[in-house]
Amino acid sequence: MTLFRPLDDRRPLTGRLALGVEYDGSAYCGWQRLKHAPSVQAELERALSKVASHPVTIHASGRTDSGVHATRQIVHFDAPAQRSQKAWVFGVNANLARDVAVRWVREVPDDFHARFKALARRYRYIILNQPSRPVLERHNVTWCRDPLDADAMHRAAQVLVGEHDFSSFRAAGCQSKTPWRHLHFIEVHRHGPLVVVDVQGNAFLHHMIRNIVGALVSVGRGEQGDGYLAELLALKDRTLSDVTAPACGLHFVDSLYDEAWGLPQEPLGPNLLAFLGEWTGERQLPDCPMVEFRRGKPVAAVKASVSTLNEGGR
Template sequence: MRIALGIEYDGSAYCGWQHQDHCDAVQTHVEAALSFVADHPIEVVCAGRTDTGVHALNQVVHFDTTAERPLRAWVEGVNTRLPDAIRIHWVKPVAEDFDARFSAVARRYRYVIHNVPTRSALLRQRVTWVREPLDAAAMDKAAQALVGEQDFSSFRAAGCQARHPMREVQRVHVHRQGNMVLVDIQANAFLHHMVRNIVGSLLKVGQGERPVEWIAELLAAKDRTQAAETAPAAGLYFVTAVYPPALGIAEREPDCVVWRCA
């Protein structure tokens, strides 16, 4: 049978989602825990890989198994084998043709900026700190130039392995909640470092170093060297993958996360 899971993780201590031989990855721990419960080797497919230090609220994965287990065992049993920074929150049997990656119609990310004069000791690996006051309204206005299917070469990492730079940003919103400035973005797919590169340039607008029109100019330039530096990984959260409603895949809303509780 094929099973889908929703996974939350603090990526601070990991070199991203994908298994790598030279460092500790989230996928390695998830597959080991699932394999123990299933009593046979398990390989998972995720909705969207995350980089070193990036977090996830509802990373969706699927795997195939011949093991017959109560559904709660895939949550409670697996969680007992996982590090404290990784947790399974839901499980759902799915059709054999469901694919966590290819069945998704969009992905959502949130970037969290702690906009205060002094860096927080407690949030240092969960948010990006910016001392200078940010104009969130200007950032939001500038970000609207990103909406639509466009060439995102100016926000593409040099090592990006995607076949082409065209992506469709479906919506983007920058707003302030107290001392937090939040950048929410949804697209059909993302290029490597695309969100962090976008945020790096939006910060220049928010700090008044660049005009609102600059983001549209960067898109038109199709040149990564003209954009700002990549924003830090600590502020980035993979929020969820979006699936057709008929599939019944949960879009988990956590009770308390850093941008609501700080």
């Protein structure tokens, strides 16, 4: 696999297009377009509309909160004009702010949907664990000056794997109809001064990952024991839970789809973690009703579980 794919500048792309997008969320209110503050969606739609010479509306694989970053946000739109692959990528990037970039564009079938066809979403939360404050990484990590026991954090987090009611880890203003989510895995590892919380699931509640990380830091500091996350999960009450970790350490690094859609594979971000060498889609997805349902292969258990499947798409 290579990062250096040639961009065709001759054949016009038509129909529905998918884009891979990267952004630094520091200056934005989040992904979703809002009237009162700048958003990544509005910035990208502005640039696409300029290249297309026509208004463009996009749909994303997931919404990120204010200050949260992304290295593989997948979006789709129906192209109102014919432009080559090179024209879409280079033209849009030339009209975007420097903190947002299109990485690639692909034609996809008309039934592709960035949100509703996503099988899983993956985030990485990065903590810089050292006595002195960060300088070069200050916008992309959360700083913790107290020593953290990453192994204890990992042990405590394993109770969250599987399908659970995550009410203790959802924001008060969360708009999801259900607190149930399915976590495929959650891992905590130390890489030198970096402590990384790597989590994948069908989708996530508002502030869910940041609330989980806030509790895990309490375990890592030794303020709480290995059973702390299990206790919070059982309470099903956000008011009795822990603090919310800062947004700057959170990165949306992958949105997974069935291989049949033909979306490009990329190294998982952010580039701070490029040394880990993992690419999108390398891990096998769990055998669960939601994954089978979105692959278009319904199983008997789907009807029993569909009421708990999230369509919030975080």
